[in-house]
Amino acid sequence: MDSNKVIHVKKLTKTFGSFTAVNAITFDVGKGEVFGFLGANGAGKTTAMKMLIGISTPTSGEATVAGFDVFKNPEDIKKNIGYMSQKFALYDDLTVKENISFFGGIYGLSRQNIKEKSNALIADLRLDEISNQLVGALPLGWKQKISFSVALLHNPKIVFLDEPTGGVDPITRRQFWELIYKASSQGTTIFVTTHYMDEAEYCDRVSIMVNGKIEALDTPKKLKEQFKVKNMNDVFLKLARG
Numbered sequence: 001m002d003s004n005k006v007i008h009v010k011k012l013t014k015t016f017g018s019f020t021a022v023n024a025i026t027f028d029v030g031k032g033e034v035f036g037f038l039g040a041n042g043a044g045k046t047t048a049m050k051m052l053i054g055i056s057t058p059t060s061g062e063a064t065v066a067g068f069d070v071f072k073n074p075e076d077i078k079k080n081i082g083y084m085s086q087k088f089a090l091y092d093d094l095t096v097k098e099n100i101s102f103f104g105g106i107y108g109l110s111r112q113n114i115k116e117k118s119n120a121l122i123a124d125l126r127l128d129e130i131s132n133q134l135v136g137a138l139p140l141g142w143k144q145k146i147s148f149s150v151a152l153l154h155n156p157k158i159v160f161l162d163e164p165t166g167g168v169d170p171i172t173r174r175q176f177w178e179l180i181y182k183a184s185s186q187g188t189t190i191f192v193t194t195h196y197m198d199e200a201e202y203c204d205r206v207s208i209m210v211n212g213k214i215e216a217l218d219t220p221k222k223l224k225e226q227f228k229v230k231n232m233n234d235v236f237l238k239l240a241r242g
């Protein structure tokens with residue numbers, strides 16, 4: 001496999017009984033790429049992502065993530081990726097520092113490494129004054145930034161972000177995207193689902209799922225040209241609403 005392709009997906013399918021939630025999707029994602037995974041509610045994004053992060057076995061097709069096969073090596077996938085979603089985030093009743101130590105331990109980092117990473121993360125995000133505060137007391141935008149940084153603690157090749165910026169204002173979202181760009185420029189691949197179309201514009205490439213199928217996949221610029229519209233919102237509306 002091309003070593004630049006850190007995600008390879010071919011005709012990947014998931015059915016629940018007679019219902020096909022993900023229908024033969026095919027795409028590759030490159031090293032350091034910011035790949036947007038879009039679709040209306042119920043299009044099949046979460047089902048597809050669950051297969052890619054090794055927690056749901058596909059019905060058919062093929063996929064490798066970070067070089068590991070989703071059928072044969074799902075445990076290796078879990079060790080080599082980062083994951084962040086609204087539902088799986090930090091512990092509210094631990095401080096910022098305690099969360100970093102806790103997740104560093106889960107990722108198998110040494111105590112020394114956790115200490116170094118923790119100091120670097122706190123300096124990077126300018127968290128000195130709040131590092132001993134309970135995460136539950138912090139604004140959502142801060143929690144999201146810390147959560148993203150924690151998902152990168154073990155230097156994964158790929159980080160999967162499931163609607164990472166839900167519920168915060170555009171400026172805070174933009175700051176979050178600065179962190180995404182920084183990770184991507186250091187070679188980390190970003191696979192991100194979002195319902196915010198301004199964020200779709202920030203991606204290197206965007207795929208749009210409709211009823212389990214990928215109906216469009218290209219750079220935001222080319223998608224806008226292809227659909228003869230001015231912004232990603234209109235691309236999305238044309239596709240997702242038929």
Ligand SMILES: Nc1ncnc2c1ncn2[C@@H]1O[C@H](COP(=O)(O)OP(=O)(O)OP(=O)(O)O)[C@@H](O)[C@H]1O
Pocket residue numbers: 016019021039040041042043044045046047048
């Ligand atoms: N375990 C399951 N059993 C049966 N149907 C399921 C199961 N999981 C998901 N589905 C169905 O598969 C379809 C795709 O769901 P999925 O959660 O992947 O969509 P989504 O694109 O992530 O939507 P959202 O943006 O709302 O999260 C939906 O119709 C959903 O009801």
